[in-house]
Amino acid sequence: MSKSKIRLGIDIGGTFTDLTVYEEQTGATLSLKTPTVADDPVQGIANGLILLKNKGLTVDQIHYFVHGTTIGLNTLLQRKGAKTALFVTEGFRDILHLQRLRLPIPYDFRSRLPEPLIPRKHVYPIRERMLQDGTIRTPLDLTELDAAIDAAVAAKVEGIVVCFLHSYKNAEHELRAAERIKERTGGRMEVTLSSVLWPQMREYERAVMATVNLYILPTCKRYFQTLAERLIAEGVEATPFITQSNGGLMDISTATEAPVRTLFSGPAGGIVGAVRVAESAGIRNVITLDMGGTSADISIIDNLQPSFVQSNHLAGFPIILPAVSIFSVGAGGGSFAWIDKGGLLKVGPESVGSNPGPACYGTGDKAAMTDAFLLCGYINPERFAAGNVKLYPELSAAVLQPIADYLETEVWEAADKMVQVAVANMYAELSGIIEQHGLDPRDFSLMGFGGAGPVVANFLADEIGADSVLIPPSPGTLCALGSLMADFAYDAVQARYEKLEQIPLLVLRGEYRKLVKQAEAWLNEQQINGLAEQSILYYMDIRYVGQAFELELPITEKQLKRKDYRSVIKAFHELHQMQYGHHDENAELEVIQLRVRILGHTIKPGIKQVEAATQPPISRGKRRMIGRGREYEATIYWRNELLDGHEVAGPAIVEQDDTTVVILDGWQGRVDGRGNLIVRRKEELR
Template sequence: MTNGRYRLGIDIGGTFTDFSILDETSGELTGFKSPTIPGDPARGVLDGVRALVSERRVDPAAIAYLVHGTTIAINTVIQRNGASLGLLVTAGFGDLLEIQRLRLASPVNFTATRPLPLIPRYRVGEVTERILADGAVDTELDHAGLLREATRLVEREGAQSLVVSFVNAYRTPAHEAEARKVLAERFPGLLVTCSHEVWPQIREYERTMVAILSAYVRPRVDQYLEQLERELGRAGVRVPLYITKSNGGVTTARDARQATAETMLSGPASGVIGATAVCGRAGYRDLITFDMGGTSADIALVRDGQPVYSTDEIVGDFPIVMPVVGVSSIGAGGGSIAWLDSVGVLKVGPQSAGADPGPACYGRGATVPALSDAFLLCGFLDPDNFVGGRLRLHPDKAAMAMEPLGAALGLDVDATAEAVVEVATANMYAAFSNVLARHGLDPRDFALVAFGGAGPIEACFLAQEFHIPRVIVPPSPGTLCAQGAMMADLKSDYVKTIHRKLSTISGKLLAAECAELTARARRWLTEEAPAVATSAIAYSADLRYVGQAFQIEVPIEPAWLDELGTERMRAAFHDRHERLYAHADRGADVELIDLRATITGATPKPELKAVPVGQGPAKPAGRRVIHYRKQRYQSAVYHRRDLLAGQHLDGPAIVEQEDTTTLVPAGFRGSVDAFGNLVIEGR
């Protein structure tokens, strides 16, 4: 690369850390992978930055923009190695975390158990105070009782920080704010997290859990970001670090340290943003995104050019009600281990070989087979050209690991490898069918966007199962999450609980409440990015029929903030309810539960280099034998860098590039569009 101004996106996965770098002078976009170091992910990032300097001759001082997707927060929750917390709640609510929502994730499973709380019951303290549902103060805060319980939690039970979550604090936060002040005087330097400051929304358990998750991961996130910023500075990087968020936006590292709960799903969200942007340029607006890496496979939906968001995702057994890109995951990646259950049925995942030791074919001592071993034995991967030749694969070690599994199944090594691929595909089909059914969508109306290190290998198999007519493989699929991070805008979400019948709310009141959210949003953007020239605010409302337990989010047009606004909201709610459930009671009372606002500050978008145009069939670089579904084929092998816009290729074919490998099975044809996407369709 020539020495120009660069934009760098980084995304940490369970097996590899992905880098996407744009030369703003030439418009050249490239990506590469560096092994993730599980015990020290910052070192994996720095190793990649050093590779940029040594192998690609990039001056770190010439990096103009640096954004990073991190898995530190979600891994901390999943591994349960976060801070030791104490929780202070309203008297009578000490069992809040034990009771949860009185629901089991699988009610028909007789062995199901509820998730163990992140804070044990002995580190929960009850404090005398009470705010009523309308916000009125019923019982004043007992300072002596507050200090007594806080002292017990900190000095006797070893709490490293405290979470304060009082009943109805979303309506009137005065007691939580008062508690913070009292605790700061008694325990200077102790981190205190108040629920109303993190996410002031109705529902005690969910609001409390968001505050707990934020405090639980904060020390590890703070330590990681501080270390990374320090080491990047020593490496010569001079720009501030930006972090991707679960809502598909980005924020400063400083803000991410404060709002740690907003980074829980930052990596997967970036991939969806990248897929939306790349495919949107080519005119594809209804997408199923399929991100399969070394550890997991993620699916998300894009409707009419916009990612589908969710406010009821689960992170490590716990609800997070903040808006996030709706990503559903399954433990099926290239590192997923193949094994037999107690009755001899073949399973793949969710256990993963990770980056160390990795699959057996990595040659690092693993002796159990993984999905990547099956890919290699089926001929899909070139052992001498994996991740650009930086990691040589060992077919003999993959075969040795696969052999005992095959012996137990009564199959030879090749048939066992095919079976492992089939089971992994079936797992993903079963899991992702539920997602599509929940949204009431027909997959035939969508294109499947395949990315991640393993996604383009599996994509056509999955498309066949769902009868999806088209698979799109972006130009840099293996590093699309890192590329998506570069394309994301600054973004922040705000909520205010109203909880009133819509018929009692005037247009003037609606406009005033939206104006309050707007002021908070613009204050955040001014503090985080004062130089942003273009911004926009979108509003929405959570509505339900009186008597319903849960609500539907309905967008609010800015033009609705007038005297007729509530009637327009009512009509929009009825329409959306009918689309979702084939029913609407247009004469029934409707409640407005929450108002939401999302502010977006536009970041510069990459101007990518044009793809050269070619004609006719692409020329293969070689051939090799592949096999799947009990058939063997002589497959053409293509180099992705040689494919030109307008060219086509017929399956069976393998398309290799530095960051991934794409499989075009027999019966499919691939063509390169004007934007460099490989579009695969059945013949």
């Protein structure tokens, strides 16, 4: 009898590497965690494959492999990227240093712009000039270009970024420069062209993104090569796919060429999984809290639609790529406590990571959030990470004692204060997000996932006044599960910069047809073993003439087939009104760019129905729990024993292999038919 095929999703975090397995024949899912190997992340994956073997699964069953990664992100944040050169149009040598001439923090005159990734001595001006309409004013000076190439080679750079003025309109000079670089270096030099990566106006942003791409490329390339080789060595024959920042997938060769698209890879997978969980629970509005080892990531899902942004800021640099909108707080399970110069207790943003890890792991010497959770009674030292990681409460108490002495409190009180500080940090960030989006938290459920999200979700939901708390069946590995639910996605872009009504409809339709062909060609190049179906989405980035920034306006095929632009104009006014609270029907509209997004829909793991409960839930004992300055006797439950209809009254602790759920006094949880744990205030249940 042949073995059933399995689909494997993996997410590597700062502390744990999470695995989710979907057996296609049975529809069963399995989630596992193993400590991340910081110096060799691929080894963490290999260790995860050993766990699969221990569960009776073999690597030859794996025919679909998806991976979320933070390799590029960490390389950028730690500034450990490649030595890079930049070729720019003559007169623009200081583009990376001038930046936008704005203070990063407008009200703090001591705040400084980030140091460019490429020093000025490695920025080479080239004589050439393209006008804004794409016509050539000054031809590319090949003699000057050759001299710059030779100088970059002599400087021993690992790659060259080319970003010429207005190349988004006409990439001829950038393409010719790339050919020349390849010819003169024998093809040994890595090259990134801004016009190929993302053909968009705003030279600084385009230059930065191309620079970031090449800066992280050698590290990511080595990692992806190592990953592919190790998987083959382990007997995994499936082609690896990588999660993108926009929540979509791409094959590993595409990720190697454009690693900048993977910067928000891991968290984006979690949002994809969160949408599916919310849908299964019948909840359409969700605030997500993904708390891992190093940070807590917050995002908004409105009417089952994730929030997207057209640009992000990372390490002070603008990244102008469509991405899931995620806000990060330096508060994770590894974030450690410290006392600032004013004598106040702080938690994070620095983290102990997986090595040495929190003190309770046995090797760390700092009091991390996991130590606080342990001393507050939230987590069971014998069942942490499915029992694969033993915890030592006495070591947590030892490292927290100096902070307790300084605060003149007991150790457990200091641990409780750590939790309160971390929740306050999250509240400060989340309240700003809620105000920015004009949302009422009473209309939203707070979904806690990640290894530590379910521990603090109820605390944060109580602070913001959320409607409820939603905890998925396997919250600790939701990012890995989300990667298995992701579709292949690609955006084809064409810059326009013209008034809408000056573009003939026939021309507009023709441009969209070209973009569709480009997107379909990309999807065909991906090495996919079958898709459920594919779909095409049309967008127009558009604004009022004179505005500095545009809005993303969805366009339907029906609108493109009409004889005029009235429906498009009406839709933009409505979108502007919804976004900013006003609109101007007398103002002209300007099209910045056209976009087509193709989605290759994958086979999704099913969500199985949970057996209905016939008896009350089984209590697995009591444990002393500390919360917000008070002591409680919390009832212990095991998540795998909770069935459809089971109710759990707080204070309670629900233990499971990948995380722990804390339910506060005055709240009550109920398990639905899909295994979700939905926690609400008791007075709302009457």
